Amino acid sequence: MEPTGKRMTKQKKVILDILRNTKIHPTADWIYAQARKVLPDISLGTVYRNLGVLKEAGEIMELNYGSTYSRYDGNPENHYHFVCLECGRITDLEMAVHYELEKEAEAGDCGEVLYHRLEFYGICKACHQQRQN
Known part of the structure; x- marks a missing residue:
């Protein structure tokens, strides 16, 4: 079982x-x-x-x-996101994950870093376009 x-x-x-x-x-x-x-x-x-x-x-x-x-x-691999502050849409960013950030954080004597998340916040293209109209 x-x-x-x-x-x-x-x-x-x-x-x-x-x-x-x-x-x-x-x-x-x-x-x-x-x-x-x-x-x-x-x-x-x-x-x-x-x-x-x-x-x-x-x-x-x-x-x-x-x-x-x-x-x-549905993607469990570490990756970055962009969050639209206007509509709330969350988009995956097609960019490299910077694992050296984890080493930098550990070097700052915070303890053992197991993983990190990074989000960017702003206005998505669709909302930006609506603002222009």
């Missing part, structure tokens, strides 16, 4: 597929709405539970920007 959370249940697979096939960094509610199209009887609690299990397993990332809800990223 596999340890709890290790088995790929039908619900977990649907949630992971949804996240791996979108770039919008959705909320749990959005994921729930999409999952119900495939599994009409899935509950919001099941979605939250499986998001937690997938996060703990390193399959997804939870992005929390201090708002009342988290966003989720």
Whole structure:
């Protein structure tokens, strides 16, 4: 018997597929709405539970920007994000992750750095264009 959370249940697979096939960094509610199209009887609690299990397993990332809800990223590899302060859109940035920042932080005697996250904040192209009109 596999340890709890290790088995790929039908619900977990649907949630992971949804996240791996979108770039919008959705909320749990959005994921729930999409999952119900495939599994009409899935509950919001099941979605939250499986998001937690997938996060703990390193399959997804939870992005929390201090708002009342988290966003989720189907790409668990360390990468940077751009957050639009106007519409809230979160975009993956196609740029190298600078792991030397971790060494610099450790050299500052903060302790052992396990990983880092970096976000850039501003106005996305779509919102900037709307401002111009």
